[in-house]
Amino acid sequence: MAAPRFLILADGDFGPMTSKTANSVIRYLPERTVGVLDRQHAGKTAQDILGFGGAIPVVGTMRDGLAFGPTAVLVGIAPQGGRLPAAWRNWLAEALDGGCDLWSGLHTFLSDDPVLAAKAQAAGRQILDLRKPPADLPVASGAAKAVEPFVVLTVGTDCNVGKMTAQLQLARELNAGGIRTRFVPTGQTGIMIEGWGIAVDAVISDFVAGAAERLVLQSAEGADVLLVEGQGSINHPGYSAVTLGLMHGSCPDGLILCHQSSREYIGDYREAAWLRIPPLREYIRLYETIGSAVHPTRVIGISLNTYDLSDEAARQACDSATRETGLPATDPVRFDAAPLLDAVRLGRQTYLNGSRGEAVSAPAVGRRG
Amino acid sequence: MAAPRFLILADGDFGPMTSKTANSVIRYLPERTVGVLDRQHAGKTAQDILGFGGAIPVVGTMRDGLAFGPTAVLVGIAPQGGRLPAAWRNWLAEALDGGCDLWSGLHTFLSDDPVLAAKAQAAGRQILDLRKPPADLPVASGAAKAVEPFVVLTVGTDCNVGKMTAQLQLARELNAGGIRTRFVPTGQTGIMIEGWGIAVDAVISDFVAGAAERLVLQSAEGADVLLVEGQGSINHPGYSAVTLGLMHGSCPDGLILCHQSSREYIGDYREAAWLRIPPLREYIRLYETIGSAVHPTRVIGISLNTYDLSDEAARQACDSATRETGLPATDPVRFDAAPLLDAVRLGRQTYLNGSRGEAVSAPAVGRRG
Numbered sequence: 211m212a213a214p215r216f217l218i219l220a221d222g223d224f225g226p227m228t229s230k231t232a233n234s235v236i237r238y239l240p241e242r243t244v245g246v247l248d249r250q251h252a253g254k255t256a257q258d259i260l261g262f263g264g265a266i267p268v269v270g271t272m273r274d275g276l277a278f279g280p281t282a283v284l285v286g287i288a289p290q291g292g293r294l295p296a297a298w299r300n301w302l303a304e305a306l307d308g309g310c311d312l313w314s315g316l317h318t319f320l321s322d323d324p325v326l327a328a329k330a331q332a333a334g335r336q337i338l339d340l341r342k343p344p345a346d347l348p349v350a351s352g353a354a355k356a357v358e359p360f361v362v363l364t365v366g367t368d369c370n371v372g373k374m375t376a377q378l379q380l381a382r383e384l385n386a387g388g389i390r391t392r393f394v395p396t397g398q399t400g401i402m403i404e405g406w407g408i409a410v411d412a413v414i415s416d417f418v419a420g421a422a423e424r425l426v427l428q429s430a431e432g433a434d435v436l437l438v439e440g441q442g443s444i445n446h447p448g449y450s451a452v453t454l455g456l457m458h459g460s461c462p463d464g465l466i467l468c469h470q471s472s473r474e475y476i477g478d479y480r481e482a483a484w485l486r487i488p489p490l491r492e493y494i495r496l497y498e499t500i501g502s503a504v505h506p507t508r509v510i511g512i513s514l515n516t517y518d519l520s521d522e523a524a525r526q527a528c529d530s531a532t533r534e535t536g537l538p539a540t541d542p543v544r545f546d547a548a549p550l551l552d553a554v555r556l557g558r559q560t561y562l563n564g565s566r567g568e569a570v571s572a573p574a575v576g577r578r579g
Numbered sequence: 580m581a582a583p584r585f586l587i588l589a590d591g592d593f594g595p596m597t598s599k600t601a602n603s604v605i606r607y608l609p610e611r612t613v614g615v616l617d618r619q620h621a622g623k624t625a626q627d628i629l630g631f632g633g634a635i636p637v638v639g640t641m642r643d644g645l646a647f648g649p650t651a652v653l654v655g656i657a658p659q660g661g662r663l664p665a666a667w668r669n670w671l672a673e674a675l676d677g678g679c680d681l682w683s684g685l686h687t688f689l690s691d692d693p694v695l696a697a698k699a700q701a702a703g704r705q706i707l708d709l710r711k712p713p714a715d716l717p718v719a720s721g722a723a724k725a726v727e728p729f730v731v732l733t734v735g736t737d738c739n740v741g742k743m744t745a746q747l748q749l750a751r752e753l754n755a756g757g758i759r760t761r762f763v764p765t766g767q768t769g770i771m772i773e774g775w776g777i778a779v780d781a782v783i784s785d786f787v788a789g790a791a792e793r794l795v796l797q798s799a800e801g802a803d804v805l806l807v808e809g810q811g812s813i814n815h816p817g818y819s820a821v822t823l824g825l826m827h828g829s830c831p832d833g834l835i836l837c838h839q840s841s842r843e844y845i846g847d848y849r850e851a852a853w854l855r856i857p858p859l860r861e862y863i864r865l866y867e868t869i870g871s872a873v874h875p876t877r878v879i880g881i882s883l884n885t886y887d888l889s890d891e892a893a894r895q896a897c898d899s900a901t902r903e904t905g906l907p908a909t910d911p912v913r914f915d916a917a918p919l920l921d922a923v924r925l926g927r928q929t930y931l932n933g934s935r936g937e938a939v940s941a942p943a944v945g946r947r948g
Contacts, residue, residue: 349817352853411785418784418820445872448718451787451824458816484721485873500869503814504854 214311214405216243217280219301223287224248224268226260230370231315231399232286236263238378238403244278245269246286247301272301276308284402285314294318303329311336315398315409340401341409343421350419355461355505357430359392360558363462364440364513365497367469367487368476369449372515372543373440374400376468376550379542381437383551389558392429394438396422396456411441411452418455426460435558438462444496445485446476454500461505464557465497466550467537470515471527490535511553512539583680583774585612586649588670592656593617593637595629599739600684600768601655605632607747607772613647614638615655616670641670645677653771654683663687672698680705684767684778709770710778712790719788724830724874726799728761729927732831733809733882734866736838736856737845738818741912742809743769745837745882745919748911750806752920758927761798763807765791765825780810780821787824795829804927807831813865814854815845823869830874833926834866835919836904839884840896859904880922881908 216239220232224246236243236256245267246256252270256263269275275283283305289295294316302312302320306329314320319339321327330337354361364373377393378400384391393400395407408421422438429436438460442449467490476485494509501507512531516524524541531539538549585608589601593615605612605625614636615625621639625632638644644652652674658664663685671681671689675698683689688708690696699706723730733742746762747769753760762769764776777790791807798805807829811818836859845854863878870876881900885893893910900908907918 349847352816352848352851411783413784414780415782415784415787415821415824416780416818419817444869447721447827447873448788449785450827450873451820452784454823455784455820458819478718479721482721488872496869496872500813500865503857503865504816504819 212281213242214282214313215280216282216284216313217275217278217305217310218243218246218284218286219298220246220248220286221297222248222250224251224259229287231402232284233260234374234399235284235286235402236260236266240264240266244280245275247272247275272304272308276305276310280305280310282311282313285312285316285320288316294320294323299323299325302326306330306333306335309333309335311338313338313340313402315340315402317341317412340398340407341412343408343413343417344424347408347413347417347424348420349416350423350459352423352461352504354423354426354459357426357436359430359433359436360464360554360561361426361436361438361460361462362464362466362510362554362557363438363457363460364466364468365453365457365493365509366440366443367467367490367493368443368473369446370477371468371470371473372513373468375515376466376513376542377437377439378403379547380550380554383547384435384437384554387551389434389555390432391435391437392433394425394429394436394460396425396439396441400439407439410456411449415451415455418452419459422456422459423461435554440468443476444493444500445488446478447485448478457497457501458504462501462507463505463561464510464554465501465507466511466513466553467493467497467509468513468515469531470517471524472516472518490531494535508557509535509537510557511550512537513550514539514541516541516544581650582611583651583682584649585651585653585682586644586647586674586679587612587615587653587655588667589615589617589655590666591617591619593620593628598656600771601653602629603743603768604653604655604771605629605635609633609635613649614644616641616644641673641677645674645679649674649679651680651682654681654685654689657685663689663692668692668694671695675699675702675704678702678704680707682707682709682771684709684771686710686781709767709776710781712777712782712786713793716777716782716786716793717789718785719792719828721792721830721873723792723795723828726795726805728799728802728805729833729923729930730795730805730807730829730831731833731835731879731923731926732807732826732829733835733837734822734826734862734878735809735812736836736859736862737812737842738815739846740837740839740842741882741884742837744884745835745911746806746808747772748916749919749923752916753804753806753923756920758803758924759801760804760806761802763794763798763805763829765794765808765810769808776808779825780818784820784824787821788828791825791828792830804923809837812845813862813869814857815847816854817847826866826870827873831870831876832874832930833879833923834870834876835880835882835922836862836866836878837882837884838900839886840893841885841887859900863904877926878904878906879926880919881906882919883908883910885910885913
């Protein structure tokens with residue numbers, strides 16, 4: 211099918227810190243985004259609200275949005291309380307009538323809504339519930355350890371620290387440099403950006419690793435490097451199962467550790483001040499130990515999210531991470547991604563020189579220039 | 580409700596190494612088991628086939644089974660290929676007509692079968708699909724770390740090494756010794772034996788830890804010790820997600836490491852000779868490191884499954900495990916469970932003396948007499 215042109219539904223919650231899915235689609239697919247539906251900011255642009263996204267207009271009605279010619283309406287935020295608001299259902303029905311498909315990453319499936327399902331069928335449009343896993347997922351066989359490309363997984367000190375963003379940045383720049391690189395989406399936002407993938411957090415736990423394995427096998431052919439989108443954190447009390455299943459199923463040869471420099475506690479438990487984020491060295495030990503119990507792997511670099519720091523503090527954070535770990539560190543959105551690109555290139559070279567199935571050696575430390 | 584009396588459906592697969600669920604129910608609930616339906620062994624007894632279970636009769640028709648007065652038919656094996664055979668559907672319908680409930684731990688839910696669902700409703704009987712998770716599971720909050728009882732989780736070197744059996748043995752003997760102990764079921768067989776629980780391997784991965792947490796919270800009141808049934812293994816490529824979610828959600832204070840002494844490779848990958856089972860010391864390091872990243876925990880003893888060894892070799896295996904780890908080791912089914920009972924008692928004492936939230940100290944080594 212032709213690449214979709216999206217109208218993003220983000221009513222009532224469009225903003226730099228709230229609408230994560232909407233914002234990522236605008237950042238990575240601005241050319242495919244015709245507008246944003248949010249009544250409170252109607253008349254402004256994405257640039258006005260987010261600081262990026264240029265002239266993408268914000269509209270206040272579905273009719274105004276449809277006038278920009280979208281082929282799909284993409285749900286870019288989660289509704290409060292999880293249930294579909296009546297206004298949204300009306301808009302989505304109007305979008306189907308207007309010739310649009312629906313793309314949603316909500317836990318509640320739009321295709322289970324009788325009104326929307328009937329209308330989609332009548333109009334010949336598709337409802338894509340991106341979080342709905344395939345029905346036939348296997349238990350992991352270990353097949354991912356034998357694929358040709360160099361497989362890199364992002365792992366984190368917490369949720370929402372930049373594991374998807376780092377891989378998207380690296381994929382773009384590695385491809386630009388002639389290394390055939392595929393981003394492997396494992397969450398709803400990554401799936402929206404790439405148009406394929408499996409939301410592993412919605413998979414039954416017996417099959418999480420099998421889902422990760424299938425994604426690696428599906429994307430391996432003709433690729434030099436696979437960049438697998440990471441999820442959660444190995445010490446996140448709620449989501450560590452997703453993190454470990456993803457790691458053991460995808461059999462990464464290298465890991466990039468992602469961290470938000472200013473964060474002190476695991477975010478979902480911050481109010482209880484329960485789990486202080488340990489030093490990066492400790493995460494490296496945890497991830498390498500538990501990952502290598504199934505397939506040898508090494509952390510090859512550190513990706514920092516410094517969005518809330520001054521330039522000076524951000525540079526210090528990168529230097530400090532490198533001093534602590536002996537690994538290249540950068541914020542690939544704010545600064546140059548080169549240290550991590552070098553780490554992936556070097557890791558792949560070591561991997562090609564050795565035999566698949568042995569951990570790559572630690573890279574020489576690349577410093578920002 | 581009154582305790583159910585089970586007729587176990589195990590047609591074509593009743594045997595010591597095949598019908599794991601049927602066998603566990605017969606071992607732990609012989610007084611509630613009125614018979615086994617298996618055409619190939621009709622006329623024999625459970626004792627004839629399994630070496631335990633006494634005079635429990637094997638019958639060849641549902642009519643013969645119903646004559647023994649069951650209140651429920653329990654599906655004790657998984658059908659080849661996962662789909663419900665026509666003969667089984669007929670038997671189960673006959674059982675509903677005969678006044679029985681249905682208990683099943685299959686991945687395919689009996690209550691989704693239109694014929695059986697209609698018949699159950701008409702007959703006023705229940706279909707209990709024990710693997711169907713509650714719809715309202717939360718993301719883990721960490722609440723399990725604050726419960727009163729001493730929480731012990733069995734962890735394994737692989738699947739099917741005795742993690743449920745060890746806990747059932749210990750629960751029985753600790754209760755007999757006056758320590759109020761609850762077995763916490765996390766898999767279909769444990770749920771059948773206890774009549775409650777959640778099959779965590781069937782829970783969506785985002786909520787596995789939340790399911791484990793709920794089980795601990797539900798069973799904490801009035802208990803001195805909780806013995807949580809473990810699942811999978813931390814280095815099992817297919818199921819490690821279940822293992823870690825269960826550990827991080829249940830926040831165990833102590834771990835019992837379970838191993839089948841004669842096993843050399845992770846079982847599901849044995850043909851590929853892929854993953855050799857590392858030394859017990861290595862597992863202790865893995866489980867303590869990754870578990871303590873969320874809640875401090877220690878391995879307090881080793882439970883061995885020596886069913887296929889001679890008495891002499893089994894005793895040597897226990898001695899060897901103790902030498903390697905410095906921890907008490909026994910086969911609690913074959914030999915005396917005392918070394919593990921002592922380890923739990925001592926672990927609990929240390930836990931009571933200290934404050935919840937610190938790892939219990941390693942126990943003094945208890946040796947079999």
